Amino acid sequence: MPHAPVVETVGLTKSYGETLALRDLHLRVDAGEVFGYLGPNGAGKTTTLRLLMGLLRPTSGRARVLGADTWRDSVHVHRDVGYLPGEPAFYRRMTGVQHLEYLAHLRGDDGADHGRALARRLDLDLSRPATSLSKGNRQKLAVVLAMMSQPRLLLLDEPTSGLDPLVQQEFQALLREHTTRGGSVLLSSHVLAEVQRLADRIGVVRAGRLIAVERLETLRAKSLHHVVATFADGVDASEFAGLPGVRDLELQDGRLRCSAPQSSLDTLLKRVTRHHVVDFECAEAELEETFLTYYEADDAA
Amino acid sequence: MLHDVALKTLFDQRRALVGWVTSLALLVAMYVAIWPSMRGQPSMSDFLDQMPEAMRSLFATTGADLSTPVGYLQVELLSFMGPLVLMLYTVTAGAAAVAGEEDRRTMDMLLSTPVSRSRVVVEKLMAMCVGVLLLAAVGLVSLMGGGALADMGLSWPDVTAAMLHMALLALVFGTLALAVGGITGHATLSRAVPAVVAVVAYVVNGLAPVVSWLEPFQKLSPFYQYIGHDPLRHGVSWSSVAVAVTTVVVLAVVAVLGFRRRDVLS
Numbered sequence: 001m002p003h004a005p006v007v008e009t010v011g012l013t014k015s016y017g018e019t020l021a022l023r024d025l026h027l028r029v030d031a032g033e034v035f036g037y038l039g040p041n042g043a044g045k046t047t048t049l050r051l052l053m054g055l056l057r058p059t060s061g062r063a064r065v066l067g068a069d070t071w072r073d074s075v076h077v078h079r080d081v082g083y084l085p086g087e088p089a090f091y092r093r094m095t096g097v098q099h100l101e102y103l104a105h106l107r108g109d110d111g112a113d114h115g116r117a118l119a120r121r122l123d124l125d126l127s128r129p130a131t132s133l134s135k136g137n138r139q140k141l142a143v144v145l146a147m148m149s150q151p152r153l154l155l156l157d158e159p160t161s162g163l164d165p166l167v168q169q170e171f172q173a174l175l176r177e178h179t180t181r182g183g184s185v186l187l188s189s190h191v192l193a194e195v196q197r198l199a200d201r202i203g204v205v206r207a208g209r210l211i212a213v214e215r216l217e218t219l220r221a222k223s224l225h226h227v228v229a230t231f232a233d234g235v236d237a238s239e240f241a242g243l244p245g246v247r248d249l250e251l252q253d254g255r256l257r258c259s260a261p262q263s264s265l266d267t268l269l270k271r272v273t274r275h276h277v278v279d280f281e282c283a284e285a286e287l288e289e290t291f292l293t294y295y296e297a298d299d300a301a
Numbered sequence: 302m303l304h305d306v307a308l309k310t311l312f313d314q315r316r317a318l319v320g321w322v323t324s325l326a327l328l329v330a331m332y333v334a335i336w337p338s339m340r341g342q343p344s345m346s347d348f349l350d351q352m353p354e355a356m357r358s359l360f361a362t363t364g365a366d367l368s369t370p371v372g373y374l375q376v377e378l379l380s381f382m383g384p385l386v387l388m389l390y391t392v393t394a395g396a397a398a399v400a401g402e403e404d405r406r407t408m409d410m411l412l413s414t415p416v417s418r419s420r421v422v423v424e425k426l427m428a429m430c431v432g433v434l435l436l437a438a439v440g441l442v443s444l445m446g447g448g449a450l451a452d453m454g455l456s457w458p459d460v461t462a463a464m465l466h467m468a469l470l471a472l473v474f475g476t477l478a479l480a481v482g483g484i485t486g487h488a489t490l491s492r493a494v495p496a497v498v499a500v501v502a503y504v505v506n507g508l509a510p511v512v513s514w515l516e517p518f519q520k521l522s523p524f525y526q527y528i529g530h531d532p533l534r535h536g537v538s539w540s541s542v543a544v545a546v547t548t549v550v551v552l553a554v555v556a557v558l559g560f561r562r563r564d565v566l567s
Contacts (some may be wrong), residue, residue: 050565055564055565056564079415082414
C-alpha cells in the first residue's frame, strides 16, 4: 500500500467525563510528510498524540497508524513509531545509557548503537542518571529514545521545548534526515516559529477542534504583513479600501496603517507608489496572528 | 539485567530486596536467639492460657504451645511478623507495578515500545513471584540454620511448607495491589486496599473460632489458607495451595483486563 496514509483519524473524539478534550478529529499524514500540529496549551494536542499511541481509548471515532488501529493493535503500531512525550519522565537511579539499552531490548532490535550516535550528535552525556539531568538534557534524552529505532513515524509532543538554539538546529537536521529516508513526522507545538521551519502542512487546534489545515505555502500567501506608509501629500483612504484581504486600515496625518496578506502586497504597493512616499515599513506578523485573524471568526461561528 | 520488563523490575527492586532479605534474616535470628530463654519458662504457656480466648485466638494460632519450638515459632514468627515482612514487599511491588509507574509518568515511555499492557502486568507479577520466593527461601534457610544452632529440631519439609504458604499468602495481597493498580492506576489506593483487606482477613481468621457469626467466613480468609492447617506440623496443604494460586491467577486476570480497558494516567 504505497499510498496508504501514515496517520489517519476518522471522527476521533475523546472526552473525560463532561470535558471534551478532542472533538471529531479528521487528520491525515502521508509518508515523508512533516505535519505541524499547532495550538495553545490545553487545546488537545497531547490528547491527540496519546490517542495515536494507544495510551488513551477513543470515546468515539477511530485512528489508524500505518494501517493498524491505535487502540486495538497498539503493539503493532509501536514497532514503527517513535514517541516523545510532552513531559518526558525517566526511571530513577537509571542512567541515560541504561534507558537506551532497556528500550532497545524491549524493541527487540539494536537501536542502542544508533541511540549512542544520536546522543553524541546532540552532545548528551549518557552516563549520568536520567533524573538528575537538566531540563534541556532530559529533552535530548527523550529525543534520542524516540528516534533511536529509526521508526517510520515520529510522534513528537513539543519536541524542542527546553532545547537551546544550537541543539534545535541539530534536531532539525535529524528530522530532515528522517524525512529524506521517507519517514513521517507529526509534531506539536504552541509556537508557530518552530513549526514553520519544519512542517509541510500545519493544522491548528483550538479547544479540542482542528480548525484549519493548510500547506505552508498557502499559509505564507495568507501571512499578514503590517504596513505603514507615510506620504508627503494628502491621500484618500478610499483609495486603499477594498483591496482583497486588507484590514485594520487607518489613515491619520498622512500616515497609512494596515494589515495585508502577502498575496495583496503587490497591489497595495502599487497604489502606495502613486504618491510621494516619505517613509515605508512592512513587517511580517507572527503566523499566530495570521491564524487568529483568519480562523478565530470561524471558530466562534 | 535490562533485557525485559521482569528483569528490569527486579533490577529496580535490588536495594529494597537486599533490605527485606536482611531484615527477615535478622528477625528470624532474633526469635531463634530468644528461644533458649523461652524454653525454660513454662509460665509463658500459662500466660497464654490465661489470655482471654479472643485475644489468644487473634495473636496466637489455635492450640499453639509456647513451650515447644514449633509452637513458639508459630506464635512469634509465623502468625504475624514473618507474613508482615513478605506482604510489605509484595504489596509495595504490586502497587509499584502499574500504578506506581503511572504515578511517576514513566508508563508512557514503557508502553511506547512494542510491549503489550498484558505483558507488562504479567512480567511484573513474575518479578514479584521471584522476589517473594527469594524472601521465603531466605526465611527457610535462616530458620533451619538458626534452628540447628538453637537445637529446635525443625524439619526441612515442614518449614519449607510453612514458608511456601507464607509466600503464597503474600502473593495474594501483592496481586490484589496489582489488580487495584491495574483497574484504577492510583498508587495510594493500590497500597491501601490490600492493607485494609489484610487486616480484615487477619481478624476474621483469628476470631472465627470464638465469634460464631464469623465462622462461615473463616475459610475465605487467605490467612486461613496460610496457617489454618498448621503447616509447621502438617506440611503442605495442596487444597490451600490451589485456593491461593487460583486467587492469584484470578486477580492477575483482573489486573490485565482492568489495565487493558482504560486510559493510561498522565
